[in-house]
Amino acid sequence: MRLDLTAFQPLVPELTRLRRDIHAHPELGFAEHRTAGLIAQALGNLGLDVTTGIGGTGVVGVLRRGGSARSIGLRADMDALPFHEETGLPYASTQPGTFHGCGHDGHVAMLLGAAQHLVNDDSFGGTVNFIFQPAEEGQAGARAMIEDGLFDRFPCDRVFALHNWPDLPAGSIRTRAGPIMASADRFEIVISGQGGHAAMPHQTPDAILAACDLVQQLNTIVARRIPATEAAVLSVTQIHGGHAHNVIPGTVTIMGTVRTFNPAVQDRIEASIRAMASGVALSSETTITVAYDRYYPATINDADAAAAALRACAAVCDDVAIAPDPAFTSEDFAFMLQARPGAYLWLGQKTPDKAAALHHPRYDFNDDVLTLGIGCFVALIHQELAPGA
Numbered sequence: 554m555r556l557d558l559t560a561f562q563p564l565v566p567e568l569t570r571l572r573r574d575i576h577a578h579p580e581l582g583f584a585e586h587r588t589a590g591l592i593a594q595a596l597g598n599l600g601l602d603v604t605t606g607i608g609g610t611g612v613v614g615v616l617r618r619g620g621s622a623r624s625i626g627l628r629a630d631m632d633a634l635p636f637h638e639e640t641g642l643p644y645a646s647t648q649p650g651t652f653h654g655c656g657h658d659g660h661v662a663m664l665l666g667a668a669q670h671l672v673n674d675d676s677f678g679g680t681v682n683f684i685f686q687p688a689e690e691g692q693a694g695a696r697a698m699i700e701d702g703l704f705d706r707f708p709c710d711r712v713f714a715l716h717n718w719p720d721l722p723a724g725s726i727r728t729r730a731g732p733i734m735a736s737a738d739r740f741e742i743v744i745s746g747q748g749g750h751a752a753m754p755h756q757t758p759d760a761i762l763a764a765c766d767l768v769q770q771l772n773t774i775v776a777r778r779i780p781a782t783e784a785a786v787l788s789v790t791q792i793h794g795g796h797a798h799n800v801i802p803g804t805v806t807i808m809g810t811v812r813t814f815n816p817a818v819q820d821r822i823e824a825s826i827r828a829m830a831s832g833v834a835l836s837s838e839t840t841i842t843v844a845y846d847r848y849y850p851a852t853i854n855d856a857d858a859a860a861a862a863l864r865a866c867a868a869v870c871d872d873v874a875i876a877p878d879p880a881f882t883s884e885d886f887a888f889m890l891q892a893r894p895g896a897y898l899w900l901g902q903k904t905p906d907k908a909a910a911l912h913h914p915r916y917d918f919n920d921d922v923l924t925l926g927i928g929c930f931v932a933l934i935h936q937e938l939a940p941g942a
């Protein structure tokens with residue numbers, strides 16, 4: 554059955570105002586105190602059971618209808634990014650160096666809109682847990698909520714999340730069974746020589762030369778050690794060392810990231826980095842330490858939940874399809890999908906005036922897709938918690 558999006562239109566002016574207010578007052582991970590306060594207040598005004606302070610600044614609102622034991626979790630992230638906004642918008646960030654450059658302000662608005670609608674909607678039976686999580690951008694706020702008992706305190710049969718996606722046209726929905734976002738690892742390699750006069754390189758191991766050698770080798774790992782049937786990326790993103798033209802520095806630091814979808818590939822890449830570092834240390838007479846941090850696992854959709862999500866969203870928009878490929882960006886909803894079956898969806902938001910990529914200084918959430926996002930959440934609840942099902 555087709556869901557009439559005009560039913561959500563009365564919610565839009567206030568949600569747009571709230572979204573832009575959150576945009577103007579962005580907060581970094583685990584510091585979303587004002588944002589969480591606005592959310593808790595809005596959920597409380599609707600009469601939901603509200604719990605705050607879960608995993609730091611996380612908020613959950615619970616809506617129960619009828620006696621069914623079935624339950625669904627819907628998740629939005631709340632945090633902003635630590636960089637400078639260049640949109641010039643009237644509601645641009647008032648906090649220098651803090652910016653909603655990933656549209657989590659829009660995610661909050663869409664999920665609150667779904668709560669506002671579902672409070673007055675009797676075409677479902679069961680429990681909806683509206684989950685507002687902190688610190689998605691690299692600090693694992695989802696894991697913090699789970700470790701704080703999220704799914705014990707608020708049981709969920711399935712969990713779903715929507716992320717706006719500027720690569721896709723506004724109004725389109727994509728998801729897929731299995732991997733949809735990559736795992737994210739970071740490595741930091743410290744090469745220690747001894748340092749000395751550049752005119753007498755025979756007296757000191759050369760950490761710069763060792764770093765150059767190692768970076769070349771690291772870039773062969775994916776090409777030569779990972780099967781061509783697997784997908785992986787290794788990027789060296791920083792090299793720091795040296796201050797003067799006539800001094801060989803004592804240390805050089807290399808940093809970078811690894812993305813893939815398969816833990817066995819992560820194992821192989823980490824082992825290869827360590828082996829190459831040991832080899833370069835031996836040949837260059839330096840000491841090399843490798844710190845390798847697997848901070849987000851791959852985001853893996855449950856096949857049935859992904860199919861269910863596509864079915865539900867087809868009641869809301871015409872352009873609903875299976876995503877042909879996963880993205881190499883990462884997402885800490887991965888932790889929720891390790892704990893519960895569910896699916897992560899992309900909601901297209903690209904229009905001529907909203908075309909900037911996620912994490913770009915001129916990015917802004919597209920308010921034109923607010924009703925679609927609300928519609929997808931509502932359709933999911935209608936389907937997953939259909940009365941009598």
Ligand SMILES: [Zn+2]
Pocket residue numbers: 654655690911912
């Ligand atoms: Zn982001």
Ligand SMILES: [Zn+2]
Pocket residue numbers: 655656657689716
């Ligand atoms: Zn994001």
